Amino acid sequence: MALYNVSTSSLTELPVTSFSGNKIKEREHLQRLLRDHPEVLGNDLLIVDEEFSRWEDSKHRIDLLALSSDGSLIVIELKRDEDGGYMDLQAIRYAAMVSTMTLDQVIEAHKNYLQKLNRTEDAEEHLKEFLQTTDEGIFEINSAKPKIILASGDFSRELTTSVLWLNEVGLDIRCVRLRTYLLESQIILDAQQIIPLPEAEEYLVHLREKAARSADLHDRTEPWTREDVARLAAEVTNPTIICLFDLCADTPTETIPFSDLVLKSGRTRGQARGDLAGLTIWLKARFARRNWPVEFVWAAHGDNQNYYRMSSDVADWWKEARRSQASSPADDAPAPDPPPIA
Numbered sequence: 409m410a411l412y413n414v415s416t417s418s419l420t421e422l423p424v425t426s427f428s429g430n431k432i433k434e435r436e437h438l439q440r441l442l443r444d445h446p447e448v449l450g451n452d453l454l455i456v457d458e459e460f461s462r463w464e465d466s467k468h469r470i471d472l473l474a475l476s477s478d479g480s481l482i483v484i485e486l487k488r489d490e491d492g493g494y495m496d497l498q499a500i501r502y503a504a505m506v507s508t509m510t511l512d513q514v515i516e517a518h519k520n521y522l523q524k525l526n527r528t529e530d531a532e533e534h535l536k537e538f539l540q541t542t543d544e545g546i547f548e549i550n551s552a553k554p555k556i557i558l559a560s561g562d563f564s565r566e567l568t569t570s571v572l573w574l575n576e577v578g579l580d581i582r583c584v585r586l587r588t589y590l591l592e593s594q595i596i597l598d599a600q601q602i603i604p605l606p607e608a609e610e611y612l613v614h615l616r617e618k619a620a621r622s623a624d625l626h627d628r629t630e631p632w633t634r635e636d637v638a639r640l641a642a643e644v645t646n647p648t649i650i651c652l653f654d655l656c657a658d659t660p661t662e663t664i665p666f667s668d669l670v671l672k673s674g675r676t677r678g679q680a681r682g683d684l685a686g687l688t689i690w691l692k693a694r695f696a697r698r699n700w701p702v703e704f705v706w707a708a709h710g711d712n713q714n715y716y717r718m719s720s721d722v723a724d725w726w727k728e729a730r731r732s733q734a735s736s737p738a739d740d741a742p743a744p745d746p747p748p749i750a
Contacts, residue, residue: 483503
């Protein structure tokens with residue numbers, strides 16, 4: 409779509425320009441402008457932090473970490489004139505990394521952000537005010553399933569196809585196209601949300617909520633039983649997952665850091681993260697479950713990493729099942745192919 413300069417006698421199409429052509433840099437200019445004016449990307453955004461990187465691998469930085477008025481964390485990924493090919497995958501990775509953030513960590517991140525900008529607001533009160541929380545009200549954020557906003561000068565068909573599919577399967581990703589025009593000596597910014605179309609967004613939200621309610625009827629979250637754990641031990645084949653359960657079962661109720669899992673499993677950090685991400689999908693497919701047999705917490709001992717903990721009952725059942733496997737005679741029949749993920 410074009411923009412036009414209107415007079416009483418004519419319509420003059422404005423020439424399309426670009427951020428790079430106008431010497432507007434991605435981080436130095438565009439990111440700062442959107443940080444100070446988040447309403448360009450949505451009416452209900454509060455910037456929590458900029459260049460957020462408080463995890464083990466600090467070379468990865470979120471352009472802008474925001475909060476929506478419903479308390480959801482939002483990862484905002486920016487590109488000037490092109491979508492960069494993989495900005496959707498990068499944003500999904502970042503969303504996964506912040507999905508375990510606690511309220512205290514969000515407050516701390518916002519405190520550091522305000523200090524960097526030499527602002528004097530109290531971080532917690534600033535968040536409460538944005539969320540319209542009274543002193544007596546419950547103050548909480550929803551970090552388990554962060555939303556994503558991709559803002560770029562343009563989007564490839566490959567990326568938009570991926571985003572449409574990801575939204576269909578339950579993610580919440582918005583694409584905002586930032587197009588610049590030249591009006592005499594002025595640069596005009598046209599910000600258009602192209603996915604989902606604003607007119608359809610409320611309808612899509614209702615569809616997602618309906619799908620979530622339906623999933624809740626089928627995906628179990630009740631405590632694990634001895635029978636469940638025995639079946640789990642018989643079916644799981646991924647060495648990282650087995651190593652995790654063995655480590656947790658050896659010291660029940662104590663927390664095991666992710667770094668220990670990497671060391672003991674012999675996997676790289678990236679491989680171990682991928683294995684653990686696959687566990688959720690595998691448990692849902694095989695057990696119709698959303699909960700793991702271990703609990704995971706973020707930064708249990710002050711380190712910016714996940715820690716894992718198994719209850720005494722589950723630990724006993726897991727060790728019992730593993731001993732039973734070790735004492736069973738080998739089957740002469742060829743073993744079935746292992747599950748593709750876990």
